Amino acid sequence: LAKTTQPISMDSYEGQEVNITCSHNNIATNDYITWYQQFPSQGPRFIIQGYKTKVTNEVASLFIPADRKSSTLSLPRVSLSDTAVYYCLVGEANQAGTALIFGKGTTLSVSS
């Protein structure tokens, strides 16, 4: 599985847009990019998944450039409740016997 690199931590204020970038230089042709959110003492929660260009849902947007060597999770107008750890994972679609491996993630702290 492709290795990912994310910033260890980020700080923001309520109402700001937050962009967390993940590098995955060795991403394979069939790999998808998935982001999870984790609050303390809880399991991670799926946020968004994409393969190329842009994906948007009710929670976030995911921007993937043409070379796919990085991706950016965009959280619009964050609130205090968005304080959490955010994980970027890459993995190959339809590869049997594969499970997602989590890295260290990015700890986002939102202040008022």
Added chain:
Amino acid sequence: ETGVTQTPRHLVMGMTNKKSLKCEQHLGHNAMYWYKQSAKKPLELMFVYNFKEQTENNSVPSRFSPECPNSSHLFLHLHTLQPEDSALYLCASSLQQGAREKLFFGSGTQLSVL
């Protein structure tokens, strides 16, 4: 509510005890996972079951013994644990095993080994 329920939420045990963690999912999924999360460390994948068959054992010590009697239930049997085994143990499920599959996690069992 994710549809994945773990019990107990908290567990304190001595090194000579035997206990079991239980995970149940009501999502109709066919793959189930155990992850371990120690303080300030990344999640570590421990075991994977796909259609009741164990497909991955990530070099986990034998004092951890998983059991998957059906696609809806997953157990982790614990015996003669060490203090360094204290951690949050998370269960997850997905429609089937695969890197693209969306994982649904339970709230975890916070284990303390004395």
